[in-house]
Amino acid sequence: xxxxxxxxxxxxxxxxxxxxxxxxxxxxxxxxxxxxxxxxxxxxxxxxxxxxxxxxxxxxxxxxxxxxxxxxxxxxxxxxxxxxxxxxxxxxxxxxxxxxxxxxxxxxxxxxxxxxxxxxxxxxxxxxxxxxxxxxxxxxxxxxxxxxxxxxxxxxxxxxxxxxxxxxxxxxxxxxxxxxxxxxxxxxxxxxxxxxxxxxxxxxxxxxxxxxxxxxxxxxxxxxxxxxxxxxxxxxxxxxxxxxxxxxxxxxxxxxxxxxxxxxxxxxxxxxxxxxxxxxxxxxxxxxxxxxxxxxxxxxxxxxxxxxxxxxxxxxxxxxxxxxxxxxxxxxxxxxxxxxxxxxxxxxxxxxxxxxxxxxxxxxxxxxxxxxxxxxxxxxxxxxxxx
Amino acid sequence: xxxxxxxxxxxxxxxxxxxxxxxxxxxxxxxxxxxxxxxxxxxxxxxxxxxxxxxxxxxxxxxxxxxxxxxxxxxxxxxxxxxxxxxxxxxxxxxxxxxxx
Numbered sequence: 001x002x003x004x005x006x007x008x009x010x011x012x013x014x015x016x017x018x019x020x021x022x023x024x025x026x027x028x029x030x031x032x033x034x035x036x037x038x039x040x041x042x043x044x045x046x047x048x049x050x051x052x053x054x055x056x057x058x059x060x061x062x063x064x065x066x067x068x069x070x071x072x073x074x075x076x077x078x079x080x081x082x083x084x085x086x087x088x089x090x091x092x093x094x095x096x097x098x099x100x101x102x103x104x105x106x107x108x109x110x111x112x113x114x115x116x117x118x119x120x121x122x123x124x125x126x127x128x129x130x131x132x133x134x135x136x137x138x139x140x141x142x143x144x145x146x147x148x149x150x151x152x153x154x155x156x157x158x159x160x161x162x163x164x165x166x167x168x169x170x171x172x173x174x175x176x177x178x179x180x181x182x183x184x185x186x187x188x189x190x191x192x193x194x195x196x197x198x199x200x201x202x203x204x205x206x207x208x209x210x211x212x213x214x215x216x217x218x219x220x221x222x223x224x225x226x227x228x229x230x231x232x233x234x235x236x237x238x239x240x241x242x243x244x245x246x247x248x249x250x251x252x253x254x255x256x257x258x259x260x261x262x263x264x265x266x267x268x269x270x271x272x273x274x275x276x277x278x279x280x281x282x283x284x285x286x287x288x289x290x291x292x293x294x295x296x297x298x299x300x301x302x303x304x305x306x307x308x309x310x311x312x313x314x315x316x317x318x319x320x321x322x323x324x325x326x327x328x329x330x331x332x333x334x335x336x337x338x339x340x341x342x343x344x345x346x347x348x349x350x351x352x353x354x355x356x357x358x359x360x361x362x363x364x365x366x367x368x369x370x371x372x373x374x375x376x377x378x379x380x381x382x383x384x385x386x387x
Numbered sequence: 388x389x390x391x392x393x394x395x396x397x398x399x400x401x402x403x404x405x406x407x408x409x410x411x412x413x414x415x416x417x418x419x420x421x422x423x424x425x426x427x428x429x430x431x432x433x434x435x436x437x438x439x440x441x442x443x444x445x446x447x448x449x450x451x452x453x454x455x456x457x458x459x460x461x462x463x464x465x466x467x468x469x470x471x472x473x474x475x476x477x478x479x480x481x482x483x484x485x486x487x488x
Contacts, residue, residue: 050390050468050471053467053468053471054454054468057466057467057468102436129436129437129474129478130436130437130438130478131436131437132418132437132438133437151436154391154435154436154440155435155436157421157438157440158418158421158435158436158437158438160421161418161420161421161438164420165420203391203433203435203440206391206433206440206441207440228454229390229454230450230453230454257447258443258444258447258450258451259391259441259443259451265421265422265423265440265441266423267421267422267423268421268422268423268440271420271421363467363468363470363471368467369467372466372467373467
């Protein structure tokens with residue numbers, strides 16, 4: 001067991017910005033804009049694990065203005081998959097049903113165990129990269145196969161496409177997909193929220209388009225910027241966001257036009273909403289999110305694992321959950337009101353090899369990312385590329 | 388799970404709707420069921436879990452590839468973000484029983 005910041009954290013020191021001059025100019029402009037807000041602190045939130053990876057990996061917090069807090073919100077799809085949804089998959093696996101799952105989900109704890117635990121106890125659990133591979137397994141094996149469909153709209157469109165492409169009869173889906181736009185509403189309305197603007201995830205917005213955020217801006221008076229994943233993309237996105245906060249003129253800005261259009265991918269949206277309907281449901285540790293879950297429409301009952309199998313999660317609850325899980329603050333971290341270094345377990349009892357909470361499991365989880373790269377890098381550790 | 392990776396289309400099988408796509412030297416099958424523009428060999432697409440979700444405009448290709456090239460060239464094997472990129476690139480070869488992707 002190692003402490004936080006093991007091998008790999010040093011990578012940031014080897015990195016240079018592709019265009020150090022531009023990075024320096026952007027960081028200086030960001031600093032000026034943050035000061036010009038006249039506030040002691042300005043907090044903005046991003047909702048994407050890949051943004052957090054890039055911010056941490058490239059040591060960007062070292063060049064952010066000291067008064068600017070860039071907080072990761074509920075942007076890790078694995079992390080927000082609810083305990084009960086994991087329990088459903090575990091129960092099915094323990095009943096002898098073959099399960100296919102994305103690798104990130106394998107070790108995510110449910111109430112008492114993960115799919116990996118079930119696998120170790122003899123259950124048939126296949127890790128797949130794509131839902132298309134799950135369909136292939138179903139075709140080959142002919143035994144009942146349930147794909148555990150997790151993730152945001154980016155993976156939901158793939159699940160929808162697979163369902164519409166006439167999968168074999170033994171294929172069904174345990175749907176736990178989440179839809180990002182509604183959770184931004186909930187986070188924006190949280191009492192005592194300091195968040196004054198959102199950085200929207202570039203690739204999820206490739207599907208939804210940036211126009212979807214216009215209603216959000218009108219309702220909440222908070223600006224939204226769609227940004228890519230390059231260090232320079234993120235700096236430019238944050239600058240635009242802070243400028244709008246400074247000027248008191250909230251709007252939607254698309255700083256990632258190479259992948260995001262106003263209307264998004266209409267074909268993908270059409271398939272996604274033909275197969276799924278948005279419905280309210282729990283996001284782990286955060287809240288009940290109205291319209292935040294995607295579930296199969298009645299026309300697709302024939303591929304719905306919840307209707308094809310009796311899934312009784314209460315059968316799991318004879319075993320007691322680990323007492324450590326009660327100390328885990330994953331929920332507060334995903335809501336943006338706590339950070340990993342405020343958790344008593346972080347880097348001690350909770351490490352990637354023996355994760356207590358979901359945020360330490362996924363490569364997109366805040367704790368996992370901070371464990372590798374550190375959350376607040378020291379300026380000296382970022383190396384010569386630092387503006 | 389949220390990171391798409393760009394690649395160049397080599398060939399397309401119209402019957403199955405599957406493209407063969409080159410991702411930084413690795414060839415992978417990518418389904419075209421959800422991409423909203425016609426895709427032809429030579430085009431670049433953004434792949435996400437085996438499905439193309441966007442045809443990348445030609446003028447934007449270089450800027451789109453840069454981040455991934457940097458991660459692949461400059462990152463050690465245990466770098467978290469580079470590992471996610473490699474998983475996306477080598478997705479079709481992902482094996483059973485693997486841990487976190």
